[in-house]
Amino acid sequence: MGHNEPVWFGFKGSVIKLNKKNKWKPKNGVFNCFTVLCAIALLDSRKRKKRTGPSVHHKKKRRLLPYVPSKDPDCRLQQMQSLAVALTQLNLEFSDDLTYPPNMAPRSANQAILEHEGMQVLCKEDFETLEKCRAMAKRGECPPLLIVYDSCLGYTVEADDLIKDLTLIAEYAGDVDYLKARDDDDGDSLMTLLLATDPAQSLVISPDKRANVARFLSGINNHKPGSKKKQNVKCVRYNVKGESRVLLVATRDIQKGEKLYYDYNGYENEYPTHNFI
Numbered sequence: 001m002g003h004n005e006p007v008w009f010g011f012k013g014s015v016i017k018l019n020k021k022n023k024w025k026p027k028n029g030v031f032n033c034f035t036v037l038c039a040i041a042l043l044d045s046r047k048r049k050k051r052t053g054p055s056v057h058h059k060k061k062r063r064l065l066p067y068v069p070s071k072d073p074d075c076r077l078q079q080m081q082s083l084a085v086a087l088t089q090l091n092l093e094f095s096d097d098l099t100y101p102p103n104m105a106p107r108s109a110n111q112a113i114l115e116h117e118g119m120q121v122l123c124k125e126d127f128e129t130l131e132k133c134r135a136m137a138k139r140g141e142c143p144p145l146l147i148v149y150d151s152c153l154g155y156t157v158e159a160d161d162l163i164k165d166l167t168l169i170a171e172y173a174g175d176v177d178y179l180k181a182r183d184d185d186d187g188d189s190l191m192t193l194l195l196a197t198d199p200a201q202s203l204v205i206s207p208d209k210r211a212n213v214a215r216f217l218s219g220i221n222n223h224k225p226g227s228k229k230k231q232n233v234k235c236v237r238y239n240v241k242g243e244s245r246v247l248l249v250a251t252r253d254i255q256k257g258e259k260l261y262y263d264y265n266g267y268e269n270e271y272p273t274h275n276f277i
C-alpha cells in the first residue's frame, strides 16, 4: 500500500454474512400467516440493519510525522559532522532546498499540474509537518541520521535513533534542471521531479553541486528476490502549493543502526540496480 493511500474502514462483507447466516426457509415448504409475518419482520429488521450501519466508507488518512531530532546535542553534532564530511569529500555544498540556478530551469517551470498522470497534493497537515521539519533543520535540529562510509555501497545513511513509520525523513534537494538537458549526465543521483506530458517540460533534481542527506540513501536491487524487504523508505512526489517536491518518508519503524534504503525505480525503470547488494 502506498504510504499515503487511505486505509478503508468499512463493513466489508457484513451484509453478505448477514444474508447467509439468517437464510430462512419455512418448514415443510408451507407458508402460513405466522411464517409470512415472520418473513416480513425479518425483512424489516434487515432493512433497519442496513440503514443503521454506515452508508459510506470512512477513510482514515495516514498523516506524515515530523522527524524527531536526537535529544543529545553531541549526537546531533556528530550527525551534522558526518554529513559535512561526506559533502566535502564529494565537493558538494550543503542545501536543503530546491535551487534554480540561472542557466537551468526557472522556478516557474516547476508546475505540478504539468505532471503526466497528475500528482497527489500535500494536504494542509502534511504541509505543516514539512514546514516543521524545515524549521527544525534550520535550528540545527537535524534528522537523526548518520552518514557512514561502506566499502561496497559508498556513503550510506543510517538511523541514529528509532525512526517511526511515516516519518518525513528529508526532502530531496539540489539544482532543478530540464531532463532533456541531462541526457548525457553520468551522475548517479539524478532524481525525477516532474514527468510532464510534453517531455520537453520534464524536470530533474541534480544534487551534483548542492545537496543534503537525501542524496546519500542507498537503493534496493530491483532484480534480486528478497531485496524489496530491505526497503524502509519511500520516495514520493507531491504537489506542494502548486510545485512538485520530492519527499523521503519511512515506510516502517527503522531501528537505530539500520541503513536506509528506497526504490530508485519507484516511478520509472531507468536506474540499473543489477549489481546492487
Ligand SMILES: C[S@@+](CC[C@H](N)C(=O)[O-])C[C@H]1O[C@@H](n2cnc3c(N)ncnc32)[C@H](O)[C@@H]1O
Pocket (backbone or CB within 6 Å): 152, 153, 154, 155, 156, 188, 189, 215, 216, 217, 218, 219, 220, 221, 275, 276, 277
Ligand atoms: C544516489 S547515490 C547514493 C550515495 C552513494 N553511495 C555515494 O557514496 O555517493 C547512488 C549510488 O550509490 C551506490 N549504491 C546505492 N545503493 C547501493 C546498493 N544497494 N548496492 C551497491 N551500491 C549502491 C551506487 O554506486 C549508486 O550508483
